[in-house]
Amino acid sequence: MSKKSEHWDAIYGSRSSSSVSWYQRDPTVSLRLITANSSIESSVIDVGAGASLLVDRLIAIGYGDVTLLDVSAAALSEVIARLGESADRVSRVVGDVLSWRPERTYDVWHDRAVFHFLTCPEDQARYVGVAASALGTGAKLVIGVFADDGPTECSGLDVQRFHADDLERLFGDFFTMEFDERERHVTPGGVSQSFIWAVLRRKGS
Ligand SMILES: C[S@@+](CC[C@H](N)C(=O)[O-])C[C@H]1O[C@@H](n2cnc3c(N)ncnc32)[C@H](O)[C@@H]1O
Numbered sequence: 001m002s003k004k005s006e007h008w009d010a011i012y013g014s015r016s017s018s019s020v021s022w023y024q025r026d027p028t029v030s031l032r033l034i035t036a037n038s039s040i041e042s043s044v045i046d047v048g049a050g051a052s053l054l055v056d057r058l059i060a061i062g063y064g065d066v067t068l069l070d071v072s073a074a075a076l077s078e079v080i081a082r083l084g085e086s087a088d089r090v091s092r093v094v095g096d097v098l099s100w101r102p103e104r105t106y107d108v109w110h111d112r113a114v115f116h117f118l119t120c121p122e123d124q125a126r127y128v129g130v131a132a133s134a135l136g137t138g139a140k141l142v143i144g145v146f147a148d149d150g151p152t153e154c155s156g157l158d159v160q161r162f163h164a165d166d167l168e169r170l171f172g173d174f175f176t177m178e179f180d181e182r183e184r185h186v187t188p189g190g191v192s193q194s195f196i197w198a199v200l201r202r203k204g205s
Contacts, residue, residue, distance in 0.1 A: 005094075005096075031057055040063050043104075045108070046069070066091070071096050105136045113146075116161070135202040143200070148161050148196075177200050183195040
């Protein structure tokens with residue numbers, strides 16, 4: 001077991017997933033950006049999906065090719081238990097996105113609150129390379145990370161904060177920035193957190 005999986009399994013094992021700071025009853029921005037950039041026939045991978053309700057919502061509106069990737073087996077087990085029979089419609093990958101070798105491509109890569117844990121340039125570049133290898137030309141990367149006025153740490157880990165220009169630069173070898181917007185997420189404890197969202201398009205290789 002890696003340190004990362006131990007860290008995140010301990011969090012999901014000790015707290016209700018509706019009490020963690022990143023919990024959302026309605027993943028409104030994610031859903032809006034995914035549906036605006038794909039159809040229900042599209043394949044979607046939620047990277048660092050955790051116990052998010054996004055997959056429930058995607059299934060409910062008819063998406064039939066959804067993959068969840070997370071370093072925490074505990075988080076994904078919770079989702080599978082929650083989905084019941086619908087779990088058959090979801091693929092799971094337990095592992096670190098940085099060492100993952102995708103065996104297929106996807107139409108949409110979604111990441112909410114994962115990339116900002118990568119605080120060194122080498123890890124950020126590796127992440128971008130993995131995303132590029134998982135997406136064919138024209139596929140979309142939908143990402144939400146702490147903005148430049150967002151928190152400096154989350155769940156006991158340091159994070160990096162970003163401006164839209166940073167994302168454009170970091171992903172620029174493989175992706176074209178199409179859209180960005182800011183969001184204020186209110187945690188279950190009532191704290192407001194500033195996010196930056198971006199939609200990037202995979203360039204032709
Ligand atoms: C702050 S939570 C966000 C969860 C979910 N995206 C959401 O919005 O509810 C970060 C998630 O990323 C996962 N994670 C962190 N680092 C990861 C990595 N290197 N590879 C895969 N998953 C990772 C954690 O286990 C956790 O579930």
